[in-house]
Amino acid sequence: MGALDGRVACITGGTRGIGRATAEAFVREGAKVVINGRSPEKGEQALAEMNAGDAVHFIAGDVKSREGCEAIVNGCVDHFGKIDILFANAGGASNHAPVADLTDEAMQDSLVWNFWHTFWTMQTALKHMIPQESGRIITMSSVEGKVGKPGVSIYVAAKHAINGITKSAAQEVGTLGITVNSVCPGAIETDIMLAEGPPAAEAMGMTYDELINWFTSESAIKRLNEVEDVAEVCVLLASDAGAGITGSMISIDGGSSPY
Amino acid sequence: MGKLDGKVACITGGTRSIGRAMAEAFVAEGGKVVVNGRSEEKGATCLAEMDAGDNAAFYAGDASKQDAVEGLIDFTIETYGQLDVCCLNSGGVNMTAPVAQMSDEEWNLEIDWNLNQVFWGMRRALQHMIPRESGRVLVTSSVEGKLGKPGIPGYAATKHAVNGLVKAAAHEVGTMGITVNSILPGLIETDIVRDTGEDSAIAMGLEGYDALIEMFSQESAIKRPNTVEEVAAVAVFLASDSAKNITGTMFPVDGGTMPY
Numbered sequence: 149m150g151a152l153d154g155r156v157a158c159i160t161g162g163t164r165g166i167g168r169a170t171a172e173a174f175v176r177e178g179a180k181v182v183i184n185g186r187s188p189e190k191g192e193q194a195l196a197e198m199n200a201g202d203a204v205h206f207i208a209g210d211v212k213s214r215e216g217c218e219a220i221v222n223g224c225v226d227h228f229g230k231i232d233i234l235f236a237n238a239g240g241a242s243n244h245a246p247v248a249d250l251t252d253e254a255m256q257d258s259l260v261w262n263f264w265h266t267f268w269t270m271q272t273a274l275k276h277m278i279p280q281e282s283g284r285i286i287t288m289s290s291v292e293g294k295v296g297k298p299g300v301s302i303y304v305a306a307k308h309a310i311n312g313i314t315k316s317a318a319q320e321v322g323t324l325g326i327t328v329n330s331v332c333p334g335a336i337e338t339d340i341m342l343a344e345g346p347p348a349a350e351a352m353g354m355t356y357d358e359l360i361n362w363f364t365s366e367s368a369i370k371r372l373n374e375v376e377d378v379a380e381v382c383v384l385l386a387s388d389a390g391a392g393i394t395g396s397m398i399s400i401d402g403g404s405s406p407y
Numbered sequence: 408m409g410k411l412d413g414k415v416a417c418i419t420g421g422t423r424s425i426g427r428a429m430a431e432a433f434v435a436e437g438g439k440v441v442v443n444g445r446s447e448e449k450g451a452t453c454l455a456e457m458d459a460g461d462n463a464a465f466y467a468g469d470a471s472k473q474d475a476v477e478g479l480i481d482f483t484i485e486t487y488g489q490l491d492v493c494c495l496n497s498g499g500v501n502m503t504a505p506v507a508q509m510s511d512e513e514w515n516l517e518i519d520w521n522l523n524q525v526f527w528g529m530r531r532a533l534q535h536m537i538p539r540e541s542g543r544v545l546v547t548s549s550v551e552g553k554l555g556k557p558g559i560p561g562y563a564a565t566k567h568a569v570n571g572l573v574k575a576a577a578h579e580v581g582t583m584g585i586t587v588n589s590i591l592p593g594l595i596e597t598d599i600v601r602d603t604g605e606d607s608a609i610a611m612g613l614e615g616y617d618a619l620i621e622m623f624s625q626e627s628a629i630k631r632p633n634t635v636e637e638v639a640a641v642a643v644f645l646a647s648d649s650a651k652n653i654t655g656t657m658f659p660v661d662g663g664t665m666p667y
Binding site: 315318319321322323367368369370371373374376377380381384387389390391392393394395396397398399400401402403404405406407 | 574577578580581582593627628629630633634636637640641644649650651652653654655656657658659660661662663664665666667
C-alpha cells in the first residue's frame with residue numbers, strides 16, 4: 149500500500165531536478181503523475197528514464213503565462229480524470245544583480261516564473277480541488293523564501309511571495325480537506341543551479357565554488373541538500389498523514405534557516 | 408522494508424498520547440522502542456496493548472528528574488544494544504498560572520519537565536550517538552514554542568527554549584550523521600490536555616475546557632485539533648534515513664496555526 153495510492157499529481161517542471169525526484173517518489177507511492185517542461189525532448193527522455201508506463205504523462209508547456217499554467221493543470225485533469233496534488237515546482241531566476249543595478253525585466257521575469265506561475269497553477273488546481281473537497285498543494289519556496297541573501301533579490305522576493313500566498317490560501321481552504329504548504333530547500337545542485345549559479349555568483353562578487361561554500365557553510369550539515377530530501381517531504385505532505393499540516397513553510401536546508 | 412528497520416528508539420512520556428503514537432508508528436516501521444512513564448501500571452498496559460513482543464519495553468521514571476531521563480537512555484542501550492532515535496516528548500503544565508501568580512514551585516517544575524528533560528536527554532543521547540556518528544534527536548515542542556498564549560508562561564518559555572537548544576545542538580553535530588529537530592504540534596487532545604485543560608482555560612480567561620479546545624481550533628486553518636497520528640507520521644519521517652539532511656528545523660504539525 150503506497151502512501152499515495154490512487155492519487156493524481158501534477159508537477160510543473162518535473163522532467164529533472166527536484167520535480168523529477170518528486171515525480172519518481174509519487175509514482176513509487178502509487179500515484180499517477182503529470183510532469184511538465186518546455187522541451188518535448190526532455191519530456192520524452194524523462195518518461196523513458198522513469199519507465200513507469202501509464203503512471204506518468206508529460207505535458208509540454210511554459211509556466212510563464214496564465215494560459216500555459218491552466219493548460220498544464222487542466223491537461224492533468226483531462227488525462228487522468230482528476231487532480232489531487234499540485235506541486236508548483238517550476239522556477240528559477242536569471243540576470244541577477246544587486247537591487248541598485250537591477251533591471252525591471254529581471255525582476256518581472258523572476259516574479260512571473262516563480263510567483264505568478266504558483267498563483268496561476270494554484271488557482272486552477274483549486275477550481276478542481278474545492279468541489280471535490282480534497283487536495284494537496286505544495287509550492288516551491290526556498291531557504292531564500294525565509295532569509296535574504298544579497299545579490300539575488302529577484303529570487304528572494306519571489307520565494308517570499310510564494311510563502312505569503314501559501315499561507316493565505318491555506319487559511320482559505322483549511323476546512324475543505326485541502327492543505328497548502330511550501331517546501332523551502334537549501335542549495336541543491338540541480339541543472340538550474342548549474343546553469344544559473346555561476347552568473348548569480350558573479351552578481352554577488354564570488355566564484356561558483358565560493359557560492360556553494362557560502363550555502364553549505366551556513367548549514368549544519370556542511371553539504372548541499374539533495375533532490376530526494378525534498379521529494380520525501382512532498383510525499384509526507386501529500387499523503388493522508390499530512391492532513392494536519394497546512395500553511396507551513398517546511399525547511400529542508402540542513403539547518404540553514406533560523407526559523 | 409520498514410523505514411526504521413533495525414533502529415532503536417526511546418520515548419519519554421511514551422505510554423500514551425503523542426509518545427504512544429510515536430512508539431506504535433516506530434514499531435510498525437520495523438523499529439524497537441523503549442517507552443517511559445511514571446506509572447508501572449500504565450507501562451504494563453501500554454506494552455500489553457502494543458503487543459509488540461520483544462520490540463517494545465518499558466522504563467519507569469519521572470521525566471522531570473535527571474536520573475530518570477538519563478536512566479531511560481542507559482536502559483535502552485543496555486536492553487537493545489544501541490540508541491538511534493531519542494524522542495524527548497514528555498512535557499506539560501501542572502498548575503497553570505499567569506506570570507503574576509506563578510509560584511516558584513510550578514515554574515521550576517515546568518523548567519525541569521519541559522526544558523531540563525530535553526537537555527539531560529539530549530546530552531546523554533549525543534554522548535552515545537557521537538562516537539557512532541549516527542542518530543536522531545526529536546523534541547516534542549509546541550506551537551507555544553513560537554507563539555505565546557497568556558496563562559501558560561512556563562510552557563511557552565520552555566517550548567521556545569527547547570527550539571533554541573535544538574538549533575544549537577543541530578549545528579554542533581551536523582556533520583556527524585546526527586540530526587536534531589523539534590516537532591511543533593498544535594492542540595492535541597492528549598491525556599495531559601484533558602487533565603489540565605480546564606485549569607489552563609481559566610488561567611487564560613476562558614470559560615472552561617470546551618472553550619479552550621474551540622479557541623485553539625479556531626486559530627488553525629483546519630478548525631480542529633491535530634491528532635497524535637499526524638505527529639507520529641512526522642516523527643517517523645524525521646527518524647528515517649530520508650530525513651538525513653533535515654536538521655535544526657522546527658517542524659510544524661499545527662493545521663496552519665503558526666505564522667512562521
